[in-house]
Structures are given as C-alpha cells and as structure tokens.
Amino acid sequence: MPSYTQEVQACRDAYNAGKMLIVEERRKHLMSLWRLMEEQSEEILAALKKDLSKPKFEGVLMEIAFVKNELVCQLDHLDEWTAPQKVGKNLMTMMDGVFIKPEPLGVVLIMSAWNYPIQLTLGPLCGALAAGNTVIIKPSELSANIATLLEKIIPKYFPSNIVTVINGAIPETNALLKERFDYILYTGGSAVAKIIYESAAKHLTPVTLELGGKSPVYLDPSSNLEIAARRIVWGRFSNSGQTCIAPDYVMCPKGIESEFVRRCKDALLEFFGENAQESESYGRIVNNRHFNRIKAMLNGANIAVGGKTDEKDKFIEPTILVDVKPTDSCMQDEIFGPILPVMCVSDVDEAIAFINSREKPLALYVFSKNGKTVDKIMSRTTSGGITVNDTVMHASVETLPFGGVGNSGIGAYHGKFSFDTFSHKRSCLVKKQAMEGMNQIRYPPYTDKKLNLVTMITGKKPGSRNNWKMWVSVLVLGVLLGLFLKTPSVMQKLKAVLTAVAGL
Structure with a gap:
C-alpha cells in the first residue's frame, strides 16, 4: 500500500509556517487558480469531452464558469470574511473586547466526484484557500483524463506544499485515509462516505459529505405542463442524467400524466433532435459498469419515451418510464442516469407521505401555481435544498448553502458557506489588567x-x-x-x- 505521510507533512509544515494566515498570501493563491482557469480552459474542455462527452456548453457553464464565479465571490469578500467579527457582550464583559476570529483549520483533503470533476474539485478548493488552508486533492479515478490533467497542471500554479494532487483508486484512497487531516470534504456515494466518516472519526476529523439520493418532483395539476416539462427534462438529462441534484422521479396525479409525458417528448425533440446519439448537446455515461447498471433498470419497465442503448458508445437515450411502482428497480437507488420515472399519486398528501417514507433527499422540486400546495410541501418535508417551479438552479446561487441532510449528506458549502466550512470560528475575549x-x-x-x-x-x-x-x-x-x-x-x-x- 502506498504512503502519503510525506505529502501530508509537507502541507502541514507549510500551514504551520504561518504564511497562509496572511490574507494577501491567500489572495495570491486564489489568483493563481484564476489564471489556471483562464489559461487551461481548452485543456479542461478537451478532458471533459474524453471522459463524459460533455458538451462544450455544459463544460463552460457548469464547470469552468462555476469555479470562476466561486473564485470571484471569495476574492471580493476576502477582507470582510477574514476580519474579526464583533459580537454582543454581557454586563460582566462590557468593558472587554469580545469577537469571533475566523482561523484556518490546517490541512484539508478534498475528495471529488467524476460527474462534474472540475466544479466538485476546484469549487471547494476556492473556499479552502480563502480560509487559509493547505490542500490535498484526490480526484475521482473514473474521470481519468481530468484527474491526469489536474495532476499535470496544478504544480504549474501552486507549490506542492500548498496544493497537491494525488491520483489513484481504492488503494491510494485507503492510504490517504490513514493520514490525519484537519478537514475532509467528500463528494460521492453514501457507501464510500461511511468509510470516510469512519476513518475521519479515528482522528476526530470534521467532514463535509456531499452525497445524493432520489430527489423527487411533485407536479401539481395547476402547473403549466409545457413549462414544467421543459425545466424537468433539462434538469434530468443534462450531463446525461449524471447529476446529484437531478430530478430522480416525478409524482403527479393520473389525470395529467399523459399530457406531461407528451410535453416531455416535445422538449426532448427540441433539445436533442430526432436522434439524441447524434446531438452535440448530449453526453455519454462515464463507463461500462455504470452503463450496465442504468440499462438494467429498463428491464420490464413500461417505456413511454426513448429506451435505446449502445454499449460501445456508452449511450443511453433520454428515457421516460410510466406506470411506475415504488417497488420497481428504478425506484430503489439513485438512478444517476438518463431515465425519468413518472409515478402517479392521488394528491399532494400522498406525495408528501411517499417522500417522508424514504431517506431525506439532496433536492426536492415542486411545480405548482398554488401557494398553499408549495407551503404544505415546504413545511411537511425535509431536503438539502428545494426549488419551486424549476430544477437544479438553487445550486447556482452562491448565497445559498449547498448540502444534504441525513442520508443525502452532512454539512454545506458554496460562497460564504465554503469559507465557513473550512474555517474555525475562534471565540475571543480580551480583558485589560x-x-x-x-x-x-x-x-x-x-x-x-x-x-x-x-x-x-x-x-x-x-x-x-x-x-x-x-x-x-x-x-x-x-x-x-x-x-x-x-x-x-x-x-x-x-x-x-x-x-x-x-x-x-
């Protein structure tokens, strides 16, 4: 088994040297990341194309622009967020200085996922550097071209004791987890998350676990079905459905199911044409194992739209299933692919009961023009985030925390929440003699x-x-x-x- 004690110690020595306590030093490294995103964008897009056949549009907006916007957010607020925060006093401390001082945690491990390998790797790196930490990055081995690229280009912009990349699969991951870190942020599945959580507990290392789950949609009869279909289809089939907050299934009354499916078919035709396999706007499944996992969900299913597959091309056509039952295979685990089951419910109360009978989802979507319906779902369910009359878009708002609850994750980040995640809020009281x-x-x-x-x-x-x-x-x-x-x-x-x- 490999050992990474030397790499971790180098980062710890750099942190202990104190330079990352200097705000301008942090700003310098954030600007280095900005230069990387500017100068290496074409290389990044090419690697994304090789790994996922990711369309340029999605690569620019959902990967590169996302990281650059996160960088600007951290840079614009760096002085404000790093400054001591004055807080209220009590009568016994009225003459004292009382404040909260944000401090870096130390050495941070970022373990990212393959589906958005730039956003989920370099996005949290922004907050970790802004907070003053040194960082070890472990990209997913499934997005191999991006992982190789990061290992190649990161040293051009950062000293190895500030940011370093370690590539590999299970043996390398296990070796990393034997080391002591001051914080771990992991994005991926719950099975691996439990292993990471257990390893972190041995050192009492705090974690953020960005997981997933089956994010439901409730489609109310009051909705404009054309608009709802377009927004649901976009959220479901972007990145070939390989998005942790993609709508995983739709619940709607039987009376609107047929029209909704017809509207979805129209949207798919508009978005990807007659043959999605020939569309430049549609990606591919990451590897054959995931291809076969997703394809197996189609066995015995009632396919209303799509259903074509090509294993050699790792292509699965955008597919909509109807007459779906809670016991169907597509309703057990997160699909993480281009399949959208539609399950009929009698009303919003049945939908709420079904949502609450399952693990808390990372995201929840409601399409309705009825404010009381929206309020009922908001007040009687729990999820990492909720978006009304759209999908996925809440993750683009840097002033909202992005994270799960329960089985869909622990902790949150983005914007100020990233800075706070990677900071220790030190309680300070200064009294005169x-x-x-x-x-x-x-x-x-x-x-x-x-x-x-x-x-x-x-x-x-x-x-x-x-x-x-x-x-x-x-x-x-x-x-x-x-x-x-x-x-x-x-x-x-x-x-x-x-x-x-x-x-x-």
Whole structure:
C-alpha cells in the first residue's frame, strides 16, 4: 500500500509556517487558480469531452464558469470574511473586547466526484484557500483524463506544499485515509462516505459529505405542463442524467400524466433532435459498469419515451418510464442516469407521505401555481435544498448553502458557506489588567450575598431585551459594587462603563 505521510507533512509544515494566515498570501493563491482557469480552459474542455462527452456548453457553464464565479465571490469578500467579527457582550464583559476570529483549520483533503470533476474539485478548493488552508486533492479515478490533467497542471500554479494532487483508486484512497487531516470534504456515494466518516472519526476529523439520493418532483395539476416539462427534462438529462441534484422521479396525479409525458417528448425533440446519439448537446455515461447498471433498470419497465442503448458508445437515450411502482428497480437507488420515472399519486398528501417514507433527499422540486400546495410541501418535508417551479438552479446561487441532510449528506458549502466550512470560528475575549474591583463579586470566598447580587445582575428573563433595563442594570451594578465592596475605584469607573454602553 502506498504512503502519503510525506505529502501530508509537507502541507502541514507549510500551514504551520504561518504564511497562509496572511490574507494577501491567500489572495495570491486564489489568483493563481484564476489564471489556471483562464489559461487551461481548452485543456479542461478537451478532458471533459474524453471522459463524459460533455458538451462544450455544459463544460463552460457548469464547470469552468462555476469555479470562476466561486473564485470571484471569495476574492471580493476576502477582507470582510477574514476580519474579526464583533459580537454582543454581557454586563460582566462590557468593558472587554469580545469577537469571533475566523482561523484556518490546517490541512484539508478534498475528495471529488467524476460527474462534474472540475466544479466538485476546484469549487471547494476556492473556499479552502480563502480560509487559509493547505490542500490535498484526490480526484475521482473514473474521470481519468481530468484527474491526469489536474495532476499535470496544478504544480504549474501552486507549490506542492500548498496544493497537491494525488491520483489513484481504492488503494491510494485507503492510504490517504490513514493520514490525519484537519478537514475532509467528500463528494460521492453514501457507501464510500461511511468509510470516510469512519476513518475521519479515528482522528476526530470534521467532514463535509456531499452525497445524493432520489430527489423527487411533485407536479401539481395547476402547473403549466409545457413549462414544467421543459425545466424537468433539462434538469434530468443534462450531463446525461449524471447529476446529484437531478430530478430522480416525478409524482403527479393520473389525470395529467399523459399530457406531461407528451410535453416531455416535445422538449426532448427540441433539445436533442430526432436522434439524441447524434446531438452535440448530449453526453455519454462515464463507463461500462455504470452503463450496465442504468440499462438494467429498463428491464420490464413500461417505456413511454426513448429506451435505446449502445454499449460501445456508452449511450443511453433520454428515457421516460410510466406506470411506475415504488417497488420497481428504478425506484430503489439513485438512478444517476438518463431515465425519468413518472409515478402517479392521488394528491399532494400522498406525495408528501411517499417522500417522508424514504431517506431525506439532496433536492426536492415542486411545480405548482398554488401557494398553499408549495407551503404544505415546504413545511411537511425535509431536503438539502428545494426549488419551486424549476430544477437544479438553487445550486447556482452562491448565497445559498449547498448540502444534504441525513442520508443525502452532512454539512454545506458554496460562497460564504465554503469559507465557513473550512474555517474555525475562534471565540475571543480580551480583558485589560484593570478594574479588578469589579471582579471581586465572582471570587471566593463565596457568600449568599455575592450569589444574590450576581444572579440579579446577570440573570435573564424572557422578553427582557430592553435597552433601558440594560442602563438600569449597569447603574445598579456600579452602585452595588461600590457599596458592597467599598471599592472607590469602581465608582470612579462607573462613568466609563456608562459611556461604553452608550456607544453600543
């Protein structure tokens, strides 16, 4: 088994040297990543084409532009996010400095997935560098051309002790997991996630696990079915259905099923033409193992649209299934391919009951013009994210956290949430070596008199957040301390305390 102790230690030494604590050092590395994205974009697109036959449009928008937008977000807010954050004080710390100081965690391991290998590798790298960490990247071996490319180009832009790439399969992954990291972010399936979580627990290493699951769609009869079909088809069949937040199945009343399927067929014809295999806008399955896994779901299914396959080309036609039952093979695990089952339900309550009977999904989609229906689903279900009257688009909003809940993941990132994920929020209180008389009330010997006074001053009651009460409490604090402790300096400092409160 290989060993990566040397690589991890080099990153740890670089972190301990303290240069990544300097904001401008972080900015320099973020700009290096920007240059990589600018200068290597054609190489990236070519590798994506080899791995997934990914259309240029999807490669630019969903991979390269996504990372560049994440970079700009981190750069634009770097000074703001790295600055100490002042927080509220209590009466006993009114004269002290109280703030939260974001600090880097140390050495971060990013283990990415193959379906969006640039977005899911370099996207979290933005936040990790902005937060001041050194990083080891383990790309998925299934997107082999991207993995090889990253191993080739990363050293051109980063010192190996700041960002390093380690390629390989199961043996290399197992060897990496024997090392101690300060944070691990993994994107992939729940089976491997459990192994990573168990390995991380040995070192009490915190993790973000970006997983998946069967993300449902509820299609309400009030919807414009043409619009709903176009948006669902786009979300399902982009990247040949290999998207963790793609709509996995549709639930709708029987009365609108036929028209919805017809509208989906129209959208597929518009998007990919008569023969999707010849379309430049349609990709391929990543490998033969996944091809056969997906193809097996078609056995015995009622295929309403599509269904053609070509193993040599790793092509599966965009396919829609009807008369789907909860026990069908396509309804057991995440499909992660270009198949869209449509299952009929009687109403929204049955749809909610079905959603809640299963693992919490990474995403949930509702198509409805009825606000009460939308509110009912939002309030009675749980998912990592929810989008109403569209699919997938919530993941593009950098001000929203992206992550799962329960079996669909732990933690979240994107934008500020990436910076926070890779940061430790250090609680800080800075007190001066003065005004010691005010501290006598908390020192031994303890007495009932002291206890009653402290309880009166520091105790809180519901609904007591009124400023005038704070003023009275501060005044009482000063007077009582002066009388109780007979400390003239306390009374002399009372004016300073009141002045401090007035400045809050």
